[in-house]
Amino acid sequence: MPKSVSSSDNSFPAAAISLLRYRTQAPAARTRVLLPQHMFTFLLAGEKTVHFAGAQVTLQPQQFVLLAAGNCLMSEKVAAPATDYHSLLLLFEPHLLTDFYHRHAAWLNQLTRPAASQPFLRFAQDAFLTTFVQSLDCLLTGATAPPQELQLVKLEELLLYVALHHAGQLQQLCSLGRETNEDVLVRQAVTAHVDSPVAVKELAFLCHMSLSTFKRRFAQLYGTSPQRWLLARRMEKAATLLRQPGRTVSDLSDELGYENRSSFVQAFKQVHGVTPKQYQVAK
Known part of the structure; x- marks a missing residue:
């Protein structure tokens, strides 16, 4: 059987590069994942959302994303009942990215550096990338995993294409590698x-x-400051919980770690401009 990853497995192989197929009818609703390697995800069917500390990215079919190594939360959905969630995964060690930079330094240094970086890079598939994903799919149809040497060639092909057609995104990728x-x-x-x-x-x-x-x-x-960022995230969660039936302001203040109800009400109003009760009534 070709290399694959099960729907309940949130660990990944330790090889320098690994090409995997991930297919399930019961995708994870929300899973904590520690990525020891960078990972390209090529989504073929379903929907995927990945949460990072300061950002999130949602993928639809015919999109792909490069996720930086580290902790993240992953949510996956099938498009309809009795259908599969299906993606191809290309995981690779950060040192392979560093080696790519070094070998193409003169060329890459000519690219314009973007203002900021994210822990992910998202791309829409064009004609070339559609064919590229089909070639990966073909590599996984055999009885054994494709050789590491061939997988490395495919990674080099992909990175070179990104450099040619997505210069800004590639510089984001470079900055991630230098963190x-x-x-x-x-x-x-x-x-x-x-x-x-x-x-x-x-x-x-x-x-x-x-x-x-x-x-x-x-x-x-x-x-931004960690206080402002954490406040915004907490109040986003508070707003979501307030839209659920039967939730009270007192319950939420305890759940979100506030020492008293008044502190929670003040924090919520600071972010949303209204009190939790006013927000709940309006929704």
Whole structure:
């Protein structure tokens, strides 16, 4: 059988590069995933949403995305009952990306650097990329996994094509590859606790940083303070919960980690401009 990954498996092979098929009728609703490698996802059927610490990306069929190594939350949906969720995955070690930079440095350095980077790169499939994905699909129809050498050739082909036709996105990819270990640690800590009532000083502790160093790193990565970012995420969740029947303001203040109801009401109004009760009545 060709290489594949099961619907319940959130771990990935340790080879330098791995081409896999992922197909299921029971995709994960929301799964915490630690990606030890960068990963291209080519979505063939269904819908996929990936949450990072500071961003999220949703894929429709005939789109693909490059996800940076690190922690993320993945949600997958089938298009209709009794249909499959189907994607092809190309995972590769970060050092392969670094090697690509070095071999093509003179060319890549001529590209315009974008203003900011995200922990993902999303592309729409054109005629070339459609054919490219079909070639990957063919490689997975045999009884054995394609040789590592052939998979490396396919990765090189894809990266060169991205460089030719998506220069800005490639520079984002380059910046991801150059992130320091501390930057990756900040992203991973925040992503892992995105739904937890965790304090900024606790995140700094988890990252083995002083509070001032953590705040500086966070601002460089996300363009805002960790307090503002965490407040916005908490209040997004609060608004979602308030739209559910039977939820009370007191319940939510406890669930979101506030010491008292008044602090929660003040925080909600700061973000949404109305009190939680007013928001609930309006919705």
